Amino acid sequence: MNKIKAKEILDLIKNEYIINPKPELDFNNNFELLCAVMLSAQTTDKRVNIVTKELFLKYPNPNLLMNANILDVIEIIKSVGLANNKAKNLIALSNMLYEKYDSIVPNSLEELTKLPGVGRKTASVVLALGFNIPAMPVDTHVYRMAKRFGFIKYDEDISKAEENLKKYIDKDMWIEAHHLLLLFGRYYCKSQNPLCKQCKLIKYCKYKKQEFSKKGI
DSSP states (O other), X not given: OOHHHHHHHHHHHHHHTOSSOOOOSOOSSHHHHHHHHHHTTTSOHHHHHHHHHHHHHXXXXXXXXXXXXXXXXXXXHGGGSOHHHHHHHHHHHHHHHHHHHTTOOOOSHHHHTTSTTXXXXXXXXXXXXXXXXXXOOOOHHHHHHHHHTTSSOTTOOHHHHHHHHHHHSOGGGHXXXXXXXXXXXXXXXXXXXXXXXXXXXGGGOHHHHHHHHHHTO
């Protein structure tokens, strides 16, 4: 991988597949964004948007959510999976935002990852979408793209993916690149049954080369 190849890949994705890259989670402010991203673990953005519509109508700010009955929160978000733990974290992070940050979502990776249930990926999404601070969130789709396009080896972990994506993609492109890779992975280069036959990026693809190798092609 090098910067020229990385730009070619991103340009092709943008010109041929993801013409207008943008987040698919619904949110009106950074508190809603933070909660929505945390809820999105191991579920779809579409499902999160369904539950947050009711959640934010009833609990639009940290003060209200920190005082919520956890059973009520669980009932609202139960369809996203891991509802008990996510409800607990929503209430706890709301309490911490209210007590420590005057109900304002912090704008640093260090402070964000102190919040209950907020890992590096969630924090990076909030920085990128909420504050327009260059970040490279690596979810399962971006991680898969990093492997298939050769940013990392197949046995390297998510932290290496983030490191190399930042290395080979210009900083002012990190946020857009995250969306391009995520959406391309979500809708085209899927984990199962990727759309290889009509893919215009096949020449960059390590996954396809591995499949050919297995078949003796």
